[in-house]
Amino acid sequence: xxxxxxxxxxxxxxxxxxxxxxxxxxxxxxxxxxxxxxxxxxxxxxxxxxxxxxxxxxxxxxxxxxxxxxxxxxxxxxxxxxxxxxxxxxxxxxxxxxxxxxxxxxxxxxxxxxxxxxxxxxxxxxxxxxxxxxxxxxxxxxxxxxxxxxxxx
Amino acid sequence: xxxxxxxxxxxxxxxxxxxxxxxxxxxxxxxxxxxxxxxxxxxxxxxxxxxxxxxxxxxxxxxxxxxxxx
Numbered sequence: 001x002x003x004x005x006x007x008x009x010x011x012x013x014x015x016x017x018x019x020x021x022x023x024x025x026x027x028x029x030x031x032x033x034x035x036x037x038x039x040x041x042x043x044x045x046x047x048x049x050x051x052x053x054x055x056x057x058x059x060x061x062x063x064x065x066x067x068x069x070x071x072x073x074x075x076x077x078x079x080x081x082x083x084x085x086x087x088x089x090x091x092x093x094x095x096x097x098x099x100x101x102x103x104x105x106x107x108x109x110x111x112x113x114x115x116x117x118x119x120x121x122x123x124x125x126x127x128x129x130x131x132x133x134x135x136x137x138x139x140x141x142x143x144x145x146x147x148x149x150x151x152x153x
Numbered sequence: 154x155x156x157x158x159x160x161x162x163x164x165x166x167x168x169x170x171x172x173x174x175x176x177x178x179x180x181x182x183x184x185x186x187x188x189x190x191x192x193x194x195x196x197x198x199x200x201x202x203x204x205x206x207x208x209x210x211x212x213x214x215x216x217x218x219x220x221x222x223x
Contacts, residue, residue, distance in 0.1 A: 021177050094194040095182035151181055153190065 023091050030087035037080035099150035107143035155214040159187045
């Protein structure tokens with residue numbers, strides 16, 4: 001019976017796991033900060049929306065938000081994202097930087113095509129009023145799709 | 154752009170992850186270069202050349218066959 005070389009390798013023969021480089025530590029720290037801020041703000045927004053925490057997705061709602069939440073979340077978003085993005089751009093390799101740049105370009109084109117078109121159609125009463133959050137989420141979805149494709153294809 | 158990265162890596166018995174660690178880039182970056190989906194930046198190409206102790210033009214081939222005299 002033939003036994004493959006891989007099958008006969010024991011765990012002891014596997015190379016030891018290398019410690020994370022400073023670049024990779026910064027990278028995962030940046031993603032961790034962004035994820036934590038996003039998660040906390042999303043949960044806080046869901047709880048703070050005036051029509052109750054269980055009704056609908058807060059991100060897609062246009063209901064009023066408490067003033068304290070609006071001020072607090074705005075500061076947290078700007079500060080948290082700024083720190084996270086500085087760390088991210090100091091730690092990505094150039095393959096990912098390229099993916100990021102093309103993803104950003106695709107998201108920008110999504111906005112430049114969708115926003116004026118929607119606005120003009122609305123001015124002629126052919127479409128409902130433009131929804132800023134829907135445009136943002138659309139651009140974000142395109143950004144994520146292009147980034148994932150270029151990084152992991 | 155064609156390159157010999159996969160062959161050079163195999164000659165040293167390195168995995169993509171190991172080469173990525175040595176270059177301080179992600180494994181996806183090494184895979185994208187090897188499969189020709191991504192051409193590295195000049196600093197990364199120099200890093201590769203130093204790591205394999207070869208000139209850049211021996212690792213990468215842009216397909217140009219002209220000479221300096223032309």
